[in-house]
Amino acid sequence: MSKQKRFILTEDKIPTQWYNIQADMVNKPMLPINPQNKQPLSVEDLSHIFCTEVSKQELNQKDAWVDIPEEVLDRYKSYRSTPLVRAYGLEKALDTPAHIYFKNESVSPVGSHKLNSALPQAYYCKKEGITHVTTETGAGQWGTALSYAAKVFDIEAKVFQVKISYLQKPYRKSMMQTFGATVYPSPSDVTECGRAILAKDPENCGSLGTAISEAVETAMHTPNCRYTLGSVLNHVTLHQTIIGLEAEKQMEMAGEYPDVVIACFGGGSNFGGLAFPFLRHNILDGKKTQFIAAEPASCPKLTHGVFRYDFGDVAGYTPLLPMYTLGHKFMPANIHAGGLRYHGAGTIVSQLLKDGLMSAVDIKQLESFEAGMLFAQSEGIIPAPESCHAIAAAVNEAKKCKESGESKVILFNLSGHGLIDMTAYDMYLSGKLHNYEFSQEDVYENTKDLDEVK
Amino acid sequence: MSKQKRFILTEDKIPTQWYNIQADMVNKPMLPINPQNKQPLSVEDLSHIFCTEVSKQELNQKDAWVDIPEEVLDRYKSYRSTPLVRAYGLEKALDTPAHIYFKNESVSPVGSHKLNSALPQAYYCKKEGITHVTTETGAGQWGTALSYAAKVFDIEAKVFQVKISYLQKPYRKSMMQTFGATVYPSPSDVTECGRAILAKDPENCGSLGTAISEAVETAMHTPNCRYTLGSVLNHVTLHQTIIGLEAEKQMEMAGEYPDVVIACFGGGSNFGGLAFPFLRHNILDGKKTQFIAAEPASCPKLTHGVFRYDFGDVAGYTPLLPMYTLGHKFMPANIHAGGLRYHGAGTIVSQLLKDGLMSAVDIKQLESFEAGMLFAQSEGIIPAPESCHAIAAAVNEAKKCKESGESKVILFNLSGHGLIDMTAYDMYLSGKLHNYEFSQEDVYENTKDLDEVK
Numbered sequence: 023m024s025k026q027k028r029f030i031l032t033e034d035k036i037p038t039q040w041y042n043i044q045a046d047m048v049n050k051p052m053l054p055i056n057p058q059n060k061q062p063l064s065v066e067d068l069s070h071i072f073c074t075e076v077s078k079q080e081l082n083q084k085d086a087w088v089d090i091p092e093e094v095l096d097r098y099k100s101y102r103s104t105p106l107v108r109a110y111g112l113e114k115a116l117d118t119p120a121h122i123y124f125k126n127e128s129v130s131p132v133g134s135h136k137l138n139s140a141l142p143q144a145y146y147c148k149k150e151g152i153t154h155v156t157t158e159t160g161a162g163q164w165g166t167a168l169s170y171a172a173k174v175f176d177i178e179a180k181v182f183q184v185k186i187s188y189l190q191k192p193y194r195k196s197m198m199q200t201f202g203a204t205v206y207p208s209p210s211d212v213t214e215c216g217r218a219i220l221a222k223d224p225e226n227c228g229s230l231g232t233a234i235s236e237a238v239e240t241a242m243h244t245p246n247c248r249y250t251l252g253s254v255l256n257h258v259t260l261h262q263t264i265i266g267l268e269a270e271k272q273m274e275m276a277g278e279y280p281d282v283v284i285a286c287f288g289g290g291s292n293f294g295g296l297a298f299p300f301l302r303h304n305i306l307d308g309k310k311t312q313f314i315a316a317e318p319a320s321c322p323k324l325t326h327g328v329f330r331y332d333f334g335d336v337a338g339y340t341p342l343l344p345m346y347t348l349g350h351k352f353m354p355a356n357i358h359a360g361g362l363r364y365h366g367a368g369t370i371v372s373q374l375l376k377d378g379l380m381s382a383v384d385i386k387q388l389e390s391f392e393a394g395m396l397f398a399q400s401e402g403i404i405p406a407p408e409s410c411h412a413i414a415a416a417v418n419e420a421k422k423c424k425e426s427g428e429s430k431v432i433l434f435n436l437s438g439h440g441l442i443d444m445t446a447y448d449m450y451l452s453g454k455l456h457n458y459e460f461s462q463e464d465v466y467e468n469t470k471d472l473d474e475v476k
Numbered sequence: 477m478s479k480q481k482r483f484i485l486t487e488d489k490i491p492t493q494w495y496n497i498q499a500d501m502v503n504k505p506m507l508p509i510n511p512q513n514k515q516p517l518s519v520e521d522l523s524h525i526f527c528t529e530v531s532k533q534e535l536n537q538k539d540a541w542v543d544i545p546e547e548v549l550d551r552y553k554s555y556r557s558t559p560l561v562r563a564y565g566l567e568k569a570l571d572t573p574a575h576i577y578f579k580n581e582s583v584s585p586v587g588s589h590k591l592n593s594a595l596p597q598a599y600y601c602k603k604e605g606i607t608h609v610t611t612e613t614g615a616g617q618w619g620t621a622l623s624y625a626a627k628v629f630d631i632e633a634k635v636f637q638v639k640i641s642y643l644q645k646p647y648r649k650s651m652m653q654t655f656g657a658t659v660y661p662s663p664s665d666v667t668e669c670g671r672a673i674l675a676k677d678p679e680n681c682g683s684l685g686t687a688i689s690e691a692v693e694t695a696m697h698t699p700n701c702r703y704t705l706g707s708v709l710n711h712v713t714l715h716q717t718i719i720g721l722e723a724e725k726q727m728e729m730a731g732e733y734p735d736v737v738i739a740c741f742g743g744g745s746n747f748g749g750l751a752f753p754f755l756r757h758n759i760l761d762g763k764k765t766q767f768i769a770a771e772p773a774s775c776p777k778l779t780h781g782v783f784r785y786d787f788g789d790v791a792g793y794t795p796l797l798p799m800y801t802l803g804h805k806f807m808p809a810n811i812h813a814g815g816l817r818y819h820g821a822g823t824i825v826s827q828l829l830k831d832g833l834m835s836a837v838d839i840k841q842l843e844s845f846e847a848g849m850l851f852a853q854s855e856g857i858i859p860a861p862e863s864c865h866a867i868a869a870a871v872n873e874a875k876k877c878k879e880s881g882e883s884k885v886i887l888f889n890l891s892g893h894g895l896i897d898m899t900a901y902d903m904y905l906s907g908k909l910h911n912y913e914f915s916q917e918d919v920y921e922n923t924k925d926l927d928e929v930k
Contacts, residue, residue: 026487027553033480099481100561100856107554111628129583131856133895170856174565193647193898200852200901398654402554402585402624441587441895444647447654 027110029272031103037267038090040260042079043298043370045086046305049377051256051369052344052475053081055331063341071238071340072257073248075146079257086302088260094142097174098264101130101137106272111400113420120423121278122416124436125269125296128403132197134438135292136167136252139261143250144171154247156180156240158208158233160288161361161408162187162194163438164252169203182208182216182236185228187360193442208233215239215337230288230364231350235337242339253289253361254334254343254368262295265435270299273433280311280433282419286411287315287324287382288361290368296435298370301379313380315371316415318362318390320355320458323348324375324382326465330472332366344475345372349468355458357387358446359407372475385414386457391450393417394440406438407446481564483726485557491721492544494714496533497752497824499540500759503831505710505823506798506929507535509785517795525692525794526711527702529600533711542714548596551628552718555584555591560726565854567874574877575732576870578890579723579750582857586651588892589746590621590706593715597704598625608701610634610694612662612687614742615815615862616641616648617892618706623657634698636662636670636690639682641814647896662687669693669791684742684818685804689791696793707743707815708788708797708822716749719889724753727887734765734887736873740865741769741778741836742815744822750889752824755833767834769825770869772816772844774809774912777802778829778836780919784926786820798929799826803922809912811841812900813861826929839868840911845904847871848894860892861900 044050053062068077079088090098109122127135147155155177159165165181172179181203188195188207195205208228209216213236219226226232234251241249251258273279283300285293293315303309317324323346332347334340347366354363367375374380394410396417397403405413416434423430440447449455498504507516522531533542544552563576581589601609609631613619619635626633635657642649642661652659662682663670667690673680680686688705695703705712727733737754739747747769757763771778777800786801788794801820808817821829828834848864850871851857859867870888877884894901903909 025550027550028487028555030484033482096479096481100565101482111554137856170853173853174856192902193895196898196902196905197858197895199905200849200858200898201856202853395654399624399627399656402591402628402655404651404654441647441651442898444650444654444896448646448650451650451653 027108029106029275031268031271033099035271036099036102037264038095039087040090041263041267041299041302042082042086042088042260043302044083044256046302047373049373050083051373054341054343054369057342071241071249073147073150073152076143076257079260080255091142091145094145097141102264103268104129106269106276108276109401112397115396115400116417116420116424118420118424119427119429120420121429121431122420123276123433125265126436127265128436128439132166132170133441134163134167134406135262135265135295136164137171138264139252139258139291140167140171141174142261144168144175144177147248148175148177152177152246152248154178154244155250156237156247157250157252158182158230158237159252160184160187160230160363161359161406162191162442163361166194166197168250169198169201173202179203180240181205182210182233184208184230184233184360186356190358190445191442208236210236213239227356229336229353231336234335235339238335238339253291254366256368256370258291259294259368259370262291263298265295266297266299269296269433278431281430282312282314282432284314284316284412284415284432284434286362286408286437287317288364288408290371292435292437294368294371297380304379314415315380315382316385316411317382318357318359318411319384319386320357320460321348321363322384322460323365323367325384326460326462328465328469329372329376329475330469331475332472334366344369346375347469348465351468352464357458358443359390359411361408362411383415385411388455388457390414391455403436404440404447405436406440407443409437481562483560483729485722485725487553489725490553490556491718492549493541494544495717495721495753495756496536496540496542496714497756498537498710500756501827503827504537505827508795508797508823511796525695525703527601527604527606529604530597530711533714534709545596545599548599551595556718557722558583560723560730562730563855566851569850569854570871570874570878572874572878573881573883574874575883575885576874577887579719580890581719582890582893586620586624587895588617588621588860589716589719589749590618591625592718593706593712593745594621594625595628596715598622598629598631601702602629602631606631606700606702608632608698609704610691610701611704611706612636612684612691613706614638614641614684614817615813615860616645616896617815620648620651622704623652623655627656633657634694635659636664636687638662638684638687638814640810644812644899645896662690664690667693681810683790683807685790688789689793692789692793707745708820710822710824712745713748713822713824716745717752719749720751720753723750723887732885735884736766736768736886738768738770738866738869738886738888740816740862740891741771742818742862744825746889746891748822748825751834758833768869769834769836770839770865771836772811772813772865773838773840774811774914775802775817776838776914777819777821779838780914780916782919782923783826783830783929784923785929786926788820798823800829801923802919805922806918811912812897813844813865815862816865837869839865842909842911844868845909857890858894858901859890860894861897863891
């Protein structure tokens with residue numbers, strides 16, 4: 023009898039509530055504030071941009087558990103639970119005593135965890151009578167998920183795809199179009215903000231920050247339209263906790279509990295989605311699990327940023343968010359992990375990091391692909407460039423175990439597959455991929471006028 | 477409580493044997509014969525090309541059940557069982573009373589069912605001391621699967637990829653290289669057969685038949701090397717019966733039994749893999765399930781071919797196989813469903829078709845993509861162009877149910893996803909995809925000198 027590799031929940035065991043860590047945090051995350059009057063934002067303020075229900079979720083610091091609507095749960099069940107997999111192949115390749123597990127979100131129909139939040143966001147919009155949604159997408163994973171979710175709930179979707187990603191990943195655009203969405207490379211000429219950037223720099227490759235500005239502007243100027251965001255914000259992380267809540271039950275099936283929980287880090291929803299359900303046991307039950315966010319060395323807000331009130335977008339359309347940031351004008355290097363090219367971290371993660379309840383590591387691009395290749399050859403799944411950062415961090419932890427002889431239980435999130443990113447692997451294989459320099463000076467320059475968070 | 481959508485077997489329920497339908501067939505498939513002396517082939521004859529164990533499996537007409545080796549089962553469990561999914565979204569889109577189920581082989585790490593045979597073939601080679609394997613690949617799905625399986629069992633793989641597929645799907649090549657294989661576009665200049673074709677027609681786009689010739693030639697001229705095939709042959713279909721055996725148990729979980737079983741058809745292993753475990757109940761238990769092979773209208777060996785002794789490859793290196801064929805010199809049109817561009821059908825399927833135990837339909841390229849788009853938008857999964865043929869046939873059956881008011885249970889195989897085929901979807905969306913003419917005259921011309929199978 024071979025050892026069990028995959029742990030899958032039967033449908034009756036799939037969680038029916040999301041977990042809102044804000045309720046259990048001793049130091050609550052600071053509230054976003056209005057840039058004009060510096061007052062904390064209300065649900066009313068937010069619901070000009072977002073639909074009402076997610077605006078409420080965003081500011082909810084009271085309820086630890088939020089019911090998943092029946093219609094969303096029903097759609098979750100078309101791909102959930104995703105498998106928890108014991109990575110015996112990777113363990114063998116590393117010759118480590120560590121037990122490595124990964125949650126395989128890549129088997130979602132759209133190829134990543136992003137659908138977990140796209141479905142509820144589209145559902146709530148539909149329920150509130152919204153007919154159009156806009157969004158930005160970096161790697162294309164979120165845009166793909168929203169395109170499909172909008173189709174499910176019969177809403178029109180407009181997606182602003184960061185131009186570098188639009189060029190590097192033409193298949194992403196086709197996927198979104200196959201699901202019925204309209205896709206613009208960002209910066210585009212259909213918004214004021216996009217035109218302004220193109221006027222100054224016609225070759226601008228875009229960033230998540232710019233694409234957010236364009237999507238927000240479009241939402242504000244289109245009747246019956248709301249903006250949706252794929253990461254950073256609290257409600258997105260809330261929806262993603264389905265990952266960790268499932269993983270908790272699945273680790274129990276495996277008879278283990280993680281010593282280390284790892285996820286790649288762009289805005290924080292993938293990380294929080296896996297980590298928060300476990301972190302709750304650190305807060306409430308005295309568990310000592312270690313939490314590691316793996317961010318790119320070229321866009322390292324957690325390891326090299328500062329804790330400031332900053333805009334979520336380049337143009338400054340959003341509220342001011344209390345977050346670890348590289349400054350909203352920071353233009354990330356053109357790494358292939360497009361989903362991690364964002365200047366700031368969500369407010370919950372920022373508070374947790376400040377309070378020492380989690381940690382972060384920065385991973386260089388070549389190191390991330392090296393880990394991704396090892397994973398592909400030992401587990402058969404070609405990981406998304408974003409997920410490669412989590413794998414690299416997990417590999418580092420497993421190597422430490424080899425040195426110390428410890429059999430730590432390491433759990434990481436395989437947030438998506440890399441089948442749309444084969445150009446990046448092609449470049450890696452042919453030696454054309456390189457690392458990028460990061461300048462701490464730029465961060466001081468970009469953030470010196472921002473208010474400190476106290 | 478929402479209705480259950482997905483049915484997944486726990487690891488202890490995963491079948492531990494493959495099903496060999498040859499043992500239960502009243503009229504056994506005719507044996508392959510030696511082109512020189514017209515004598516039936518022996519295991520010894522075959523094992524110059526294939527490893528010994530699969531040569532035995534190829535000619536085994538006696539044992540209905542074949543044990544899956546422990547090492548293979550262990551690797552199966554890293555992705556099996558694949559889910560059986562009730563396609564509520566598609567049913568709703570079609571407004572049909574039919575119950576539509578699909579077996580989702582697209583969640584395999586390499587994206588298709590092909591890994592089911594690649595793993596045992598690589599395993600048997602390794603066990604017999606083989607150090608190198610060669611193969612051909614059309615859509616790239618088989619080549620990807622073999623590349624990974626070879627890496628798992630530490631063997632070197634050389635893959636000849638049909639040139640049109642190499643050009644249409646550059647990401648496939650990168651996937652195979654990521655798994656460590658060497659990839660040649662076929663016709664290539666590294667074989668005599670390839671050079672001969674290029675000399676006559678430098679622009680030749682290749683075909684599965686040509687690529688097979690190149691892979692066989694390379695296997696024959698490389699020390700300690702064997703050839704592996706991804707479809708057509710009996711042992712490949714044997715390995716693929718894991719699909720139908722799982723589906724049988726999963727349909728039982730769903731409390732239903734299929735009235736119609738559908739799969740797309742290239743050489744027959746995907747079709748046989750799903751169908752044969754159910755067809756056994758037609759043969760042995762008097763069930764009346766209908767079996768439909770969905771082939772491309774531009775390469776229709778089952779609906780428009782003739783039953784002859786023909787070569788499996790273009791150059792005539794293989795034994796003569798008793799099969800429905802369009803003639804081994806038939807050059808299929810450049811449809812995007814590269815995996816279906818093959819001139820002949822496996823010997824088991826050929827016998828079953830002749831005996832009226834199954835049926836076939838031909839699907840035009842545009843019809844296949846129309847069905848694929850509908851499936852993508854209603855179920856969220858973008859299907860491989862090959863699988864679109866099965867979906868189109870299922871859609872046609874579901875529409876008949878709508879007309880007749882019958883609630884038939886339709887089961888089809890989603891053999892793979894189309895994420896590496898987004899170029900094809902892009903062309904479909906921009907109106908650049910078209911149908912191809914098929915000429916029955918060509919078939920008469922190509923097959924007139926072949927011996928009839930009696």
